[in-house]
Amino acid sequence: MQEVDLISRLLYKTGSVKIGNFLLASGKTSRIYIDMRNMLAYPDGFKAVGEMLIDKLREISRKDIIVVGVATGGIPWASIASYSLGLPMSYFRPKKEHGLKKRLEGIDIKGRECIVLDDVSTTGGSIMETIGFIRENGGSVKESIVIIDRAQGAEENLRKEGVSLRYLFSLKDIIVSLKKQGFLDEETFKSLWLDLYGGEGFVEG
DSSP: OOHHHHHHHHHHHTTOEEEEEEEOTTSOEEEEEEOHHHHTTOHHHHHHHHHHHHHHHHTTOOTTOEEEEETTTTHHHHHHHHHHHTOOEEEEOOOOSSTTOOSEEESOOTTOEEEEEEEEESSOHHHHHHHHHHHHTTOEEEEEEEEEEOSSSHHHHHHHTTOEEEEEEEHHHHHHHHHHTTSSOHHHHHHHHHHHHTTTTOOOO
16 A cells, blocks of 8 residues: 555544634635644554654754754654654744743754654745744754645745755645545545645546
Protein backbone atom coordinates (compact mmCIF):
# COMPACT_ATOMS: atom_id res chain seq x y z
CA MET A 1 0.00 0.00 0.00
CA GLN A 2 1.34 3.44 -0.95
CA GLU A 3 1.92 5.86 1.91
CA VAL A 4 -0.80 8.26 0.69
CA ASP A 5 -3.31 5.40 0.72
CA LEU A 6 -2.15 4.38 4.19
CA ILE A 7 -2.54 7.85 5.67
CA SER A 8 -5.88 8.37 3.92
CA ARG A 9 -7.14 5.11 5.40
CA LEU A 10 -5.82 6.12 8.84
CA LEU A 11 -7.48 9.53 8.60
CA TYR A 12 -10.79 7.93 7.71
CA LYS A 13 -10.65 5.07 10.21
CA THR A 14 -9.68 7.36 13.11
CA GLY A 15 -12.27 10.02 12.28
CA SER A 16 -9.51 12.52 11.58
CA VAL A 17 -11.03 13.62 8.27
CA LYS A 18 -14.37 15.36 8.63
CA ILE A 19 -16.89 16.55 6.06
CA GLY A 20 -19.12 19.51 6.92
CA ASN A 21 -18.68 23.26 7.14
CA PHE A 22 -15.63 24.50 8.99
CA LEU A 23 -13.85 27.77 9.70
CA LEU A 24 -10.09 27.29 9.44
CA ALA A 25 -7.38 29.14 11.36
CA SER A 26 -6.55 30.93 8.11
CA GLY A 27 -10.02 32.50 8.09
CA LYS A 28 -11.04 30.40 5.09
CA THR A 29 -14.09 28.17 5.22
CA SER A 30 -13.99 24.60 4.00
CA ARG A 31 -16.18 21.54 3.63
CA ILE A 32 -13.32 19.26 4.65
CA TYR A 33 -11.29 19.40 7.86
CA ILE A 34 -8.20 17.38 8.68
CA ASP A 35 -7.89 16.98 12.45
CA MET A 36 -4.43 15.56 13.09
CA ARG A 37 -4.95 16.10 16.83
CA ASN A 38 -7.54 13.35 16.69
CA MET A 39 -4.86 10.97 15.39
CA LEU A 40 -3.09 11.25 18.75
CA ALA A 41 -5.87 9.17 20.33
CA TYR A 42 -4.90 6.18 18.18
CA PRO A 43 -1.39 4.88 19.00
CA ASP A 44 -1.06 2.87 15.79
CA GLY A 45 -1.99 5.87 13.66
CA PHE A 46 0.18 8.24 15.69
CA LYS A 47 3.13 5.90 15.30
CA ALA A 48 2.62 5.33 11.58
CA VAL A 49 2.33 9.03 10.73
CA GLY A 50 5.17 9.88 13.12
CA GLU A 51 7.48 7.43 11.36
CA MET A 52 6.63 8.95 7.97
CA LEU A 53 7.44 12.40 9.33
CA ILE A 54 10.72 11.23 10.86
CA ASP A 55 11.78 9.66 7.55
CA LYS A 56 11.09 12.97 5.79
CA LEU A 57 12.97 14.97 8.40
CA ARG A 58 16.01 12.70 8.08
CA GLU A 59 16.44 14.06 4.55
CA ILE A 60 16.90 17.63 5.73
CA SER A 61 17.79 17.63 9.44
CA ARG A 62 21.22 18.07 10.98
CA LYS A 63 22.33 17.68 14.57
CA ASP A 64 22.71 21.44 15.00
CA ILE A 65 19.20 22.32 13.81
CA ILE A 66 16.33 23.11 16.18
CA VAL A 67 12.85 21.71 15.62
CA VAL A 68 10.24 24.36 16.42
CA GLY A 69 6.65 23.16 16.79
CA VAL A 70 3.72 25.48 16.12
CA ALA A 71 1.12 25.41 18.89
CA THR A 72 -0.90 23.47 19.29
CA GLY A 73 -1.10 21.09 16.36
CA GLY A 74 2.61 20.93 15.63
CA ILE A 75 3.81 20.29 19.18
CA PRO A 76 3.23 16.52 19.49
CA TRP A 77 4.75 15.89 16.06
CA ALA A 78 7.74 18.11 16.82
CA SER A 79 8.16 16.22 20.10
CA ILE A 80 8.26 12.81 18.46
CA ALA A 81 10.67 14.09 15.80
CA SER A 82 12.94 15.69 18.39
CA TYR A 83 13.00 12.56 20.52
CA SER A 84 13.54 10.13 17.64
CA LEU A 85 16.22 12.13 15.81
CA GLY A 86 18.00 13.52 18.87
CA LEU A 87 17.32 17.13 17.90
CA PRO A 88 16.76 20.03 20.31
CA MET A 89 13.24 21.43 20.35
CA SER A 90 11.30 24.59 21.05
CA TYR A 91 7.67 25.44 20.49
CA PHE A 92 5.88 28.68 19.68
CA ARG A 93 2.81 29.41 21.77
CA PRO A 94 0.04 32.01 21.89
CA LYS A 95 0.71 35.11 23.97
CA LYS A 96 0.16 34.68 27.71
CA GLU A 97 0.00 37.16 30.57
CA HIS A 98 1.23 34.98 33.42
CA GLY A 99 4.42 33.22 34.51
CA LEU A 100 7.44 34.21 32.43
CA LYS A 101 5.16 35.35 29.58
CA LYS A 102 7.35 33.48 27.09
CA ARG A 103 6.12 32.78 23.59
CA LEU A 104 8.93 30.42 22.67
CA GLU A 105 9.44 27.53 25.07
CA GLY A 106 12.39 25.15 25.04
CA ILE A 107 15.95 25.71 23.87
CA ASP A 108 17.18 29.22 23.10
CA ILE A 109 17.05 29.80 19.33
CA LYS A 110 19.35 32.85 19.20
CA GLY A 111 22.05 32.34 16.58
CA ARG A 112 20.63 28.93 15.64
CA GLU A 113 18.99 27.57 12.52
CA CYS A 114 15.46 26.27 13.01
CA ILE A 115 13.02 24.16 11.06
CA VAL A 116 9.37 24.99 11.76
CA LEU A 117 6.97 22.07 12.02
CA ASP A 118 3.16 22.11 11.95
CA ASP A 119 0.52 19.49 11.28
CA VAL A 120 -1.51 21.09 8.46
CA SER A 121 -0.92 24.18 6.31
CA THR A 122 -3.49 26.24 4.43
CA THR A 123 -2.17 29.75 3.76
CA GLY A 124 0.84 29.28 6.05
CA GLY A 125 -0.18 32.08 8.43
CA SER A 126 0.67 30.26 11.67
CA ILE A 127 4.00 29.10 10.28
CA MET A 128 4.87 32.61 9.09
CA GLU A 129 4.00 34.08 12.49
CA THR A 130 6.36 31.58 14.09
CA ILE A 131 9.10 32.34 11.58
CA GLY A 132 8.73 36.06 12.21
CA PHE A 133 9.12 35.59 15.95
CA ILE A 134 12.16 33.33 15.52
CA ARG A 135 13.86 35.87 13.28
CA GLU A 136 13.03 38.76 15.61
CA ASN A 137 14.75 36.82 18.39
CA GLY A 138 17.95 36.04 16.55
CA GLY A 139 17.17 32.67 14.99
CA SER A 140 17.07 31.76 11.31
CA VAL A 141 14.62 29.67 9.28
CA LYS A 142 15.07 28.32 5.78
CA GLU A 143 12.70 25.36 5.81
CA SER A 144 9.38 24.30 7.23
CA ILE A 145 7.55 21.00 7.16
CA VAL A 146 3.95 19.85 7.60
CA ILE A 147 2.20 16.52 7.41
CA ILE A 148 -0.56 17.74 5.09
CA ASP A 149 -0.60 20.81 2.85
CA ARG A 150 -4.03 21.89 1.69
CA ALA A 151 -2.47 23.52 -1.42
CA GLN A 152 -4.20 26.84 -0.76
CA GLY A 153 -1.30 29.27 -0.77
CA ALA A 154 1.10 28.21 2.00
CA GLU A 155 3.90 27.10 -0.30
CA GLU A 156 3.84 30.33 -2.30
CA ASN A 157 3.50 32.58 0.75
CA LEU A 158 6.41 30.94 2.54
CA ARG A 159 8.59 31.10 -0.57
CA LYS A 160 8.16 34.89 -0.51
CA GLU A 161 9.63 34.81 3.00
CA GLY A 162 12.62 32.81 1.80
CA VAL A 163 11.37 29.60 3.41
CA SER A 164 10.65 26.35 1.59
CA LEU A 165 7.66 24.24 2.58
CA ARG A 166 8.01 20.49 2.58
CA TYR A 167 5.05 18.25 3.19
CA LEU A 168 4.33 14.56 3.40
CA PHE A 169 1.04 14.73 1.50
CA SER A 170 -1.16 17.22 -0.30
CA LEU A 171 -4.85 17.36 0.48
CA LYS A 172 -5.49 16.89 -3.23
CA ASP A 173 -3.76 13.49 -3.18
CA ILE A 174 -5.58 12.49 0.00
CA ILE A 175 -9.00 13.31 -1.48
CA VAL A 176 -8.16 11.28 -4.59
CA SER A 177 -6.99 8.38 -2.40
CA LEU A 178 -10.13 8.50 -0.25
CA LYS A 179 -12.23 8.30 -3.41
CA LYS A 180 -10.13 5.47 -4.85
CA GLN A 181 -10.51 3.42 -1.66
CA GLY A 182 -14.26 3.95 -1.53
CA PHE A 183 -14.31 6.28 1.49
CA LEU A 184 -15.77 9.14 -0.59
CA ASP A 185 -18.56 8.72 -3.10
CA GLU A 186 -18.35 10.39 -6.50
CA GLU A 187 -20.71 13.25 -5.64
CA THR A 188 -18.87 14.15 -2.42
CA PHE A 189 -15.51 13.88 -4.14
CA LYS A 190 -16.53 16.27 -6.91
CA SER A 191 -18.13 18.78 -4.55
CA LEU A 192 -15.08 18.83 -2.27
CA TRP A 193 -12.71 19.34 -5.18
CA LEU A 194 -14.77 22.17 -6.64
CA ASP A 195 -15.08 23.80 -3.22
CA LEU A 196 -11.32 23.68 -2.64
CA TYR A 197 -9.80 24.13 -6.08
CA GLY A 198 -12.56 24.95 -8.55
CA GLY A 199 -12.05 23.04 -11.78
CA GLU A 200 -8.26 23.25 -11.56
CA GLY A 201 -6.57 19.88 -11.99
CA PHE A 202 -9.79 17.96 -11.47
CA VAL A 203 -9.16 14.22 -11.41
CA GLU A 204 -12.08 12.23 -12.74
CA GLY A 205 -12.98 9.48 -10.28
